Amino acid sequence: MPETTPYWWNAIRPPALFMQPVPQRCDVVVVGAGYAGLSAALTLARAGRNVHVFDRMRPGEGASTRNGGIASGALRPSFASLIEKLGVDRARTIYLEAKVAREDLADFITREGIKCDYQLVGRFTGASYQRDFDGLRIDAELHQKHFGINTELVTPGNIQREIGTDRYFGGVVRPDIAGLHPAKLHAGMLALARQAGATVHGETAVTRLQSNGNGFDLRTLRGPIRARHVVVATNGYGDRSNRWLRKRLVPVASRIIATEAITGALMDELIPQRRMLGETRNLYHYFRPSPDGSRILFGGRCPNPRSNPLAGTDSLRRELVQLFPRLSAAGISHSWFGYVAYNRDSLPRLFVHDGVHYAAGFCGSGVVWARWLGLKAALHILGDPQAQSAFHERAPKAVPLYNGNPWFLPMVTGWLRFKDGLAERGSKRI
Ligand SMILES: Cc1cc2nc3c(=O)[nH]c(=O)nc-3n(C[C@H](O)[C@H](O)[C@H](O)COP(=O)(O)OP(=O)(O)OC[C@H]3O[C@@H](n4cnc5c(N)ncnc54)[C@H](O)[C@@H]3O)c2cc1C
Incomplete structure (x- = not known):
């Protein structure tokens, strides 16, 4: 019988990180410790924010250590079909960002010295x-x-x-498409986020999220926490705690x-x-x-x-x-x-709903997109002009009868x- 854990875990497994105390308040709570959540946490922590990341499983146990490691930044609608649907200028802007995001991942890996078997093999x-x-x-x-x-x-x-x-x-x-070791990439990002000062809580689900007019009150399995900002980065692993999101993303x-x-x-x-x-x-x-x-x-x-x-x-x-x-x-x-996670138009998304930032809907190509849109979500919270993205859009529409x-x-x-x-x-x- 084959092993049912990812081949990648032979090299490195998602770690158990569940002993840190949950403080009463912080600047930003990130829900989900995959590439998107860690990318946001790293950027915010380096900008001096007090960041707490929560994952209901071990950090990385979602798609970010299970994927094929193909760093394509692929988009489901082809370039030709997007031109037909949205016109050449908008389609070009979208596809150009795919190129920039792909190249930025390669630069990030080199700059940060992440040993993740990155190979630009095409x-x-x-x-x-x-x-x-x-x-x-x-x-x-x-x-x-x-x-x-x-x-x-x-x-x-x-x-x-x-x-x-x-x-x-x-x-x-x-x-221009590369291969890498997804679990090593995740481990590298986790180490960087923690070194930058973000606290990562594994096996600690966020069970409730409520606006208090000046930020958010969250309930987690290990106690409540209040935050000025929240980034939700749960992609295909969203649970019943966020019913609004569950109507918009289809896990496949x-x-x-x-x-x-x-x-x-x-x-x-x-x-x-x-x-x-x-x-x-x-x-x-x-x-x-x-x-x-x-x-x-x-x-x-x-x-x-x-x-x-x-x-x-x-x-x-x-x-x-x-x-x-x-x-x-x-x-x-x-x-x-x-x-x-798929949404109705099969395009990755960064959106803000009721003050909460979401990065989601990578349609099976999140090695490039999750890191990129997690970064953009963080830049948006920081008010940085580089937060601009062709994927910063309205929330995806709810899927009917779902x-x-x-x-x-x-x-x-x-x-x-x-x-x-x-x-x-x-x-x-x-
Ligand atoms: C088998 C497979 C093959 C793939 N192959 C490729 C590929 O070759 N190339 C490519 O680009 N992409 C690929 N992908 C897609 C890619 O892995 C994902 O798009 C990407 O990892 C998503 O990252 P993320 O950070 O958004 O989400 P994830 O890594 O899925 O993390 C989401 C996290 O949210 C946590 N969470 C959910 N609800 C809560 C809650 N209430 N409280 C706390 N935490 C919560 C989950 O526990 C999970 O760890 C593949 C995916 C799979 C499954």
Whole structure:
């Protein structure tokens, strides 16, 4: 049986931090100690604010130590579709911020000396269906024209240079996307926030949040606290304590499996460039070699894992073997899941509601976005002009007929599977 904890925890586990006393008051309470919460806490503590961060689990036990470590700053709506929907100027502003946020993460890691196996290896995206190659080409041309990003087209004839499979109808390589070790990044950020003076309370849920006219009264599992400002950074792990937010963010489970170590020769055959990888189908997979190049980590949508922590592992393994038949005998050492958060328009968000700052809705791409929008939330509290962001918007709209239990997800998954089936039939495999 595979281990159900993340492969990343072999190197470093979320620490137990629950012994610090809760003071009566502080300047800022941050709810959630993932990348977003820690980024906000670090910025505020360095600006001299007295900051207390609360997490209902161990700090990092949410998505920030469970993810694939693909530092893409991807946005779900493609650039072309955003241009169509919002016009070229607004779409350009949004996508330009993705570039800036991605580069800023790399600078941050270097500047702060965080040892998190950051590797600027690029990402290959395979066209799952014949018609998708055109979409990838158009997106590549737009990125070249507007941002000077030299995306390389990979024709079907050249695909073995990038990936040892015959499943794709060509693809593209984005050179500006990196891989990293997510748990090491989180540990680095946690250490920096604490060194800057922020107090981080693990296993301490915030159970109530109320405005008092001049700030906020909060109840936590270890006592009450009063704060001038609050940042909520709970993304896919929001609980019943904030019903208003739960109507706006839909938690979606994502699973990753890790193979046992494979030989270098086999890795050369399957992922010769050691890049991050993805594909265009609706129920897409994201995958990569581990930072030491010894295993393949393969992720995708996961059925409801509440009653079975390994739910969906077998089907994910089958899909891995469909892609790479050479892995049919490879064992699976780890299989774990976590929650990402989607909102109605699938764009990350920074917003202020009733005086509370929120950074949320990273739609499965929070390695770049959570840190970035946590930083922006802190700058906004500090009144810093650099707080400006294309993602500082009104709160996402509530999802109709939804109260925190995403009953409709199996139907959405079924619909996406149906669309993938149709597209598959329309693609001629040679
Ligand atoms: C399997 C998987 C693979 C992924 N792969 C990638 C990838 O390759 N690239 C990428 O960019 N992104 C990826 N993501 C998404 C990325 O991990 C997240 O977007 C990001 O980590 C979100 O960070 P966060 O700080 O907003 O939230 P989280 O790290 O999820 O932290 C939220 C925290 O809030 C706490 N919390 C909730 N309610 C309360 C409360 N009432 N009181 C106190 N604390 C509370 C939770 O305990 C949790 O620790 C992946 C996610 C998953 C699950």
